[in-house]
Amino acid sequence: MKTRSQYGLLVPYLRPHIPTLWVALLCMVGFVVTTPAIAALIGQIATDIGKGNMDALLRLPAIAIALFLARGIFQFGQDTLMAKVALSIVLDLRRRVYIQLQTLNIDYFETAATGDLVYRLTEDIDRVGEVIHKLFHQFLPCTLQLISILGYMFYLNWQLTLTTLLIAPLMAVLIGWFGERLLRFSRHSQTQISDLSSLLAEVFGGIRLVKAFAAEDYEIQRFLTAAEKNRQAKFATERIKAIQYPVVGFLEAMGIVLLFMLGGLANFPRQFDRRAVHQLCRSSSPHY
Numbered sequence: 001m002k003t004r005s006q007y008g009l010l011v012p013y014l015r016p017h018i019p020t021l022w023v024a025l026l027c028m029v030g031f032v033v034t035t036p037a038i039a040a041l042i043g044q045i046a047t048d049i050g051k052g053n054m055d056a057l058l059r060l061p062a063i064a065i066a067l068f069l070a071r072g073i074f075q076f077g078q079d080t081l082m083a084k085v086a087l088s089i090v091l092d093l094r095r096r097v098y099i100q101l102q103t104l105n106i107d108y109f110e111t112a113a114t115g116d117l118v119y120r121l122t123e124d125i126d127r128v129g130e131v132i133h134k135l136f137h138q139f140l141p142c143t144l145q146l147i148s149i150l151g152y153m154f155y156l157n158w159q160l161t162l163t164t165l166l167i168a169p170l171m172a173v174l175i176g177w178f179g180e181r182l183l184r185f186s187r188h189s190q191t192q193i194s195d196l197s198s199l200l201a202e203v204f205g206g207i208r209l210v211k212a213f214a215a216e217d218y219e220i221q222r223f224l225t226a227a228e229k230n231r232q233a234k235f236a237t238e239r240i241k242a243i244q245y246p247v248v249g250f251l252e253a254m255g256i257v258l259l260f261m262l263g264g265l266a267n268f269p270r271q272f273d274r275r276a277v278h279q280l281c282r283s284s285s286p287h288y
Contacts, residue, residue: 115198
């Protein structure tokens with residue numbers, strides 16, 4: 001519930017960009033619709049090649065070029081417009097935060113870490129922009145593509161599609177499990193780099209005192225300790241990623257193998273029935 005409320009805080013920043021978002025969504029729909037259309041076209045080309053239908057083969061390349069051209073135009077419109085909205089929101093957030101900081105009294109800045117403030121104004125706000133960009137550039141298009149592709153798969157073979165849907169929840173749970181840990185480690189990594197930035201700002205700002213008290217060795221040790229914590233936090237994140245990719249990839253491969261096996265088993269009785277009919281005809285008629 002807390003995460004939803006935090007995302008809800010971004011809604012007022014989206015409102016000024018609603019017209020641009022509508023155009024971007026139209027481009028997104030056009031991009032998504034071309035995906036099953038291209039898949040159907042490739043299937044038709046394979047069928048015509050098998051039948052030796054040369055007239056159709058002469059027409060289909062022109063349709064394919066038109067589809068890929070339309071897909072590219074829709075994708076360009078979607079990507080540029082979504083990026084424009086995300087970057088505009090980042091600029092607005094950065095402006096508001098900086099204006100708010102300028103209104104605070106001097107007591108706040110005496111207790112706040114300079115590096116932490118700089119990090120919040122730069123890296124943290126950029127992360128918000130990345131979330132918005134990925135939401136519109138990846139999550140929504142992938143969701144729409146999934147719906148359109150599932151519809152096309154049901155049209156082709158609903159039995160195998162249902163089998164795919166039985167595998168999908170396992171993949172979703174596994175990816176969600178990895179995602180939660182990646183989020184936790186990423187937050188810890190951001191905290192460590194923020195602490196490192198604060199330490200550097202503190203040391204460089206008071207370098208005269210460091211030199212006056214001959215505290216170079218002490219500050220070097222502090223820096224090395226903070227840098228090591230940052231390394232460990234980043235390594236923990238990369239280790240989770242390194243585990244996630246082969247595990248999810250293995251399950252995807254096993255799912256594909258299972259679908260091929262089920263498809264082959266579903267086709268086997270038909271071939272067996274044809275052979276049985278053929279043998280029966282040969283045995284009953286010497287002229288067959």
